[in-house]
Each structure stands twice: as structure tokens, then as C-alpha cells.
Amino acid sequence: MFALMSAEPTTLILDFDSTIVAAEGLDEIAKLALADDPDHEAKVLAIEGITRDGMEGRIGIDESLRRRLAMLRITRAHVDAVVKHLKKHLAPSFRKHKAAIRRNAANIYVVSSGFRDYVVPVCAELGIADDHVVANDFEWSKDGATVVGYNAQSHLAKPKGKPAAVKALSLSGTVIAVGDGATDCEIRDLGAAQEFVAYCENITRDNVVARADRVVRSVEELLWIYGLPGAPSFPKSRMVALLLENIHADAAAHLASEGYKVETLSDALPEDELIRSLKGVSLLGIRSKTRVSARALAAADRLLAIGCFCIGTEQVDLASAGGRGVAVFNAPYSNTRSVVELAIGEIVMLMRRAVESDRILHAGGWRKSAQGCVEVRGKTLGIIGYGHIGSQLSVLAEAMGMNVLYHDLAEVMPLGNARKAKSLGELLAKSDVVSLHVDGRRENTNLIGERELKKMKQGAHLLNLSRGHIVDLAALAASVKAGHLGGAAVDVFPAEPNSNKEPFDTPLRGIPNIILTAHIGGSTAEAQQGIGMFVANRLVDHVNTGSTAGSVNLPEIALPPTPRAHRFLHLHCNQPGVLAEINGILAKRRINILGQSLRTSESVGYVVTDVNKTYDDAVVDELRAVAGTIRFRVLY
Secondary structure, three states: OOOOOOOOOEEEEEOOEOOOEOOOHHHHHHHHHOOOOOOHHHHHHHHHHHHHHHHOOOOOHHHHHHHHHHOOOOEHHHHHHHHHHHHHOEOHHHHHOHHHHHHOHHHEEEEEEEEHHHHHHHHHOOOOOHHHEEEEOEEEOOOOOEEEEEOOOOHHHOOOHHHHHHHOOOOOOEEEEEEOOHHHHHHHHOOOOOEEEEEOOOOOOHHHHOOOOEEEOOHHHHHHHOOOOOOOOOOHHHOEEEEOOOOOHHHHHHHHHOOOEEEEOOOOOOHHHHHHHOOOEEEEEEOOOOOEOHHHHHHOOOOOEEEEOOOOOOOEOHHHHHHOOOEEEOOOOOOHHHHHHHHHHHHHHHHOOHHHHHHHHHOOOOOOOOOOOOOOOOOEEEEEOOOHHHHHHHHHHHHOOOEEEEEOOOOOOOOOOOEEOOOHHHHHHHOOEEEEOOOOOHHHOOOEOHHHHHHOOOOOEEEEOOOHHHEOHHHHHHHHHOOOOOEEEEOOOOOOOOOOOOOOOOOOOOOOOEEEOOOOOOOOHHHHHHHHHHHHHHHHHHHHHOOOOOEOOOOOOOOOOOOOOEEEEEEEEOOOOHHHHHHHHHHHOOOOEEEEEEEEOOOEEEEEEEEOOOOOHHHHHHHHOOOOEEEEEEOO
8 A cells, every 4th residue: 555645745866786786886997907907806906995895985086086097097988988888787676667667767867986977877778867876977078088087076975965965956855875884874963864774676785774764675665665557565585485395496596586576495394383374474385295274374464376386286275275365276288298108108117027127136136027017008098187197198109109098076088098997997897007197176075995996997097196195095005915906096185294304204105116205296397487477477567567367266356557647456255335435445546447357266366457547555554445355455
């Protein structure tokens, strides 16, 4: 929500080097000017050290400028080149929020100990006029080609120069100094500003942070604190994303690049520990082990969305999440190929009894025999669940010469020469290998039990790479031990450890020709990277635009951005009259609607509204008070 603006203007005094740009301008010029110097590296390091001493207050700006410029011969070409370089190195959030900076440019001044020759053209990229830039001046040779000095009489070339330069602007209202160095802090200390904000997006200087009234890490956070136009409802730099269970590093990197504070843990968390960890968390990323219960959701005070970095979502109480306005996303297709390849490999290994041979040889024995070993060509594969994984398995199996039968409750078109079985019983009776690829709904518990195993062909093999509760493992163990089934491969189990440090047990341990894997169907670098980026993008889109596309528990809306608009997100119980009441509030205050979308599910409604008029807290309070409101959020 936007803060109410004060009657007096708020003026931001921004530093340039290491604040607006992620570099120090004079240091970048030094790298260019000294490029052909035989002592290039040593001199550049010396100049960077002088810069650092000045920023941290160990020497005065006069000494810092004099010592650095004495080591350099700067040409017009060097300055032109550094302008191009610095434009490419705008701090990420300044680049991302150019529009917001432009909206506030009339109340922004840049006061820099750098030089106008490169500061002014870079600030122009942000809509900041040259008369709002106060900086030092180079003195040029008569032909304008070479720097021969600088104006040492300027305020900014002297100690305590920034406060003097700001006072000379004669600004009214509230003045806020924003920067990364000790000289920026002096603007407040010597009475030229009411507050000093340490800007730490590019660099954090502990001695500067210690003196600051506030600390920010992005432009949006700065705008939000002071209630300036273009501010978000809540800045991402203050949002925490908690990722559990070794989610791919690319997901963490993507969320961090968007400005979130990212915390990662390699293990799943039990409920009580998860409840403690969710305090202040806006985005939660999990895989299949972490259980997000109604109790955990009730304790999550800032949670906006949950990303399940896997196929299933049964580990989350979806109804409770939806009732609290928490969107849940997953990656239903990203690991399809990885699961299919593991299934194909296991089919071959089982039918060749390769795992059994491996164990004998590892124990020091030797067995070379064709007994019980057959080719997959010409055999029948029965696939239970003909979705994305089952159908792709069908294609690869057929390419290896297998015949394919499938069983699915939904009407799905077969691929290739696959045939739909008349019933589950027919599939079990005719298949040499049965592979399970069904979802985790409760009705599928013990889908394959003692009765179903008895229907399978003598010597057939069973694969379960879907959900742990689908197969009665005790019955499967008994069937293989009795010699009815020739073997099995199981990747998922009813109860799985939360981490690699915990013990594991199953009735299937120690039985010949049973392959046990630790829920690794989707555990390939490609699958985990794909899942990581897919789900992270869904989370980012939800926060940035309000999109619920791909959500498994909220109505799906993906309204494209509307230029020069504010966006309201209203999630509510699905009951008559909510949309009429929302639009009535907007109409009463003569706020024009530029775009709007409503979708409902059985229990929840979601309205995204773009409006073209500024508003105050009273409008927001009225919209929040609409009967049935679950969550209301001002996006931008």
C-alpha cells in the first residue's frame, strides 16, 4: 500500500558512484587511461585504494582527488568510453525502475564527488536533468582533448563539500541523503538533510551502515519507505524466499536477481521447525518431503506463494493455502524425460537381471548365466497412467521394439502403436513389465496390492516411479520372494527420510532383482535446473504481476501489464456481489478501470483490476473491508 504523501516535498539527494552505478567512475577511467602503462595493475590497485580510503572517511576528498588525478593522463576518448561503460553498469534496481525514477526526477538531485563530464550523461538515462546534477568539473586543454586539472575551489573538491553543496541548493521540505560513503552521511551530520540512508545494493561499508538512519538495498525499497510515486506495496528487497530440500541453485540465483533475500536449506523441515522458519517468509520453495499443513500455513504471517519444485502438490494443504490467499505452483512436466529415462534403464536392468549380477560380483563371486535374462524387444509394457510421463515412456519403449498397453481413467489419445487396455485387469494379465505413472490422490492408495499382483504374469516385473503409497510393498516383497514376479524397481516409498542423514527401511531390502532408488526419478541436472527455473519464474510472475497461471489452488489469471496504471489484487470467498461491491467503491471515488479480470473456482474468486488514478489509504481500506475478502494487495 502506498503511504500518504506529506504536504511538504520529499527530496532525495543521491550519490552517483557505487549507488546509481555499480562502479566508481574515476576508477573506471583509470583502467582506461593506464591500459598501456607497464605498471598498469599496481597503479589501478593504488587508485582504487585511495578511492576506498576517501569513501570510508580515512582521507579527505581533496586529497583523494588530488592523488588520483596526479597519476592519470585523461583524454576525451577516455571520458566518452567511460560514459558508455557506466550506462551499461547502472545498478540493477535503477535499471529496472527507470520509470519510477523518471516520475520522481523533479525531486531528485545527484550530488557527486565525481565529474560532471560522465555523471550528467548517465543521469540523463534516468530522466534526471543536468541542472539537478551537482559534481566536480574537469579543466580541459585548449583543444578540449586532454584533462589538465580540475576546479579545486568547488564545494565538492573540498572536505565537507557535499553538505555545503546541498545547502547551496536551498531546498524546502524533507531532504533525504542517500549513498554508500562517509561523505554522504556528512550531509545529514552537518544539517543539510534530515536523514541519511545507506544504499547497499552495490557495496556495503560497515562503518557507513552503522551511522545510517535506514539501510536499503534497492530503489523500490527507497521509494516504499518514503511513500513516493511508483513505490510497490512491499519491496522485494525486504521479502524473504526460503528454499528447502536442495532446490537447484539457479532458482535461488533467479530469485536473488529479482531482489529477494534468499535462504536455502538442504533438508526438509518437520512441522514445528517449519512453523518457526516461516516467520517473515514471503515465498516458500519445497520438494516432496516437506509437509505444509494447515497449522504451518496459519503461522506464516507474510506468505504469498509456495513453489513445489516437483510434480506433486499433495504435500501441501491446498484448501488451507487457498483459503489464506497463498498461491501454490508446481512443475508438472519439467522432469518428464528424466523419469522416463530411468524407467527405460530399469526395465533393461531388470529383464537382464543385471543388478543381481552386480551384487554377486561386488561380493567377490562370479556368475555368468543367461537364465532368466531376456531382451525387451517383443515384450509387452503395460503403462498405468498415460499422462505426460506415461505417454513419453510409451514412445521410447516402442522405439526399442516393445508392445505397449496403457490404462488411464481419462480418455487420452494413444501415441504410436500403443493400445488402450479394456481394463486394469487385462493390462496386468498381458504385460511383461508394468510401470506406474499415476498421481498421488488418496484413492490411488494401494492401487497395486496382493490381488493385483496375483493377476500379473508369472515372471513379470513391476516399476513404481510415481507415488510411494500406490503399491503395497509388503505384498510386492512376498510376490518376488515367492517367485511369482521376476523383479521390481521402486523409486518412491510411503515413508521417506527427510534428509540423507536419516536411516531408511523397507520390506524390499535384500531381495534379489529388486532395484531400490532414493526418489531420484527427477534427480538429473537437466530436470532440476528446468524445474528450478520453471517454478521460480511462476513465483516471480505472481509477485510482479499477480499472475496465478499454473497455480493448482487458485483461479488462473494472467492479466498483461497496463501502462501507467495501478494494479489491485483482490482474493475473496466465492460469493455473489463481490465484484459489484469492488467496482462500486471505485466508481464512487471516480477511479477509472483500465483493465479487469475475474476468475472463480468452487470456493475462491480472484479479481485483478488496473486503474488510472492515484488513490489514498481510504480506498485501500474500503477494498480490504469488502465482505468475503481473503487477501487484498496493491501491486504497484
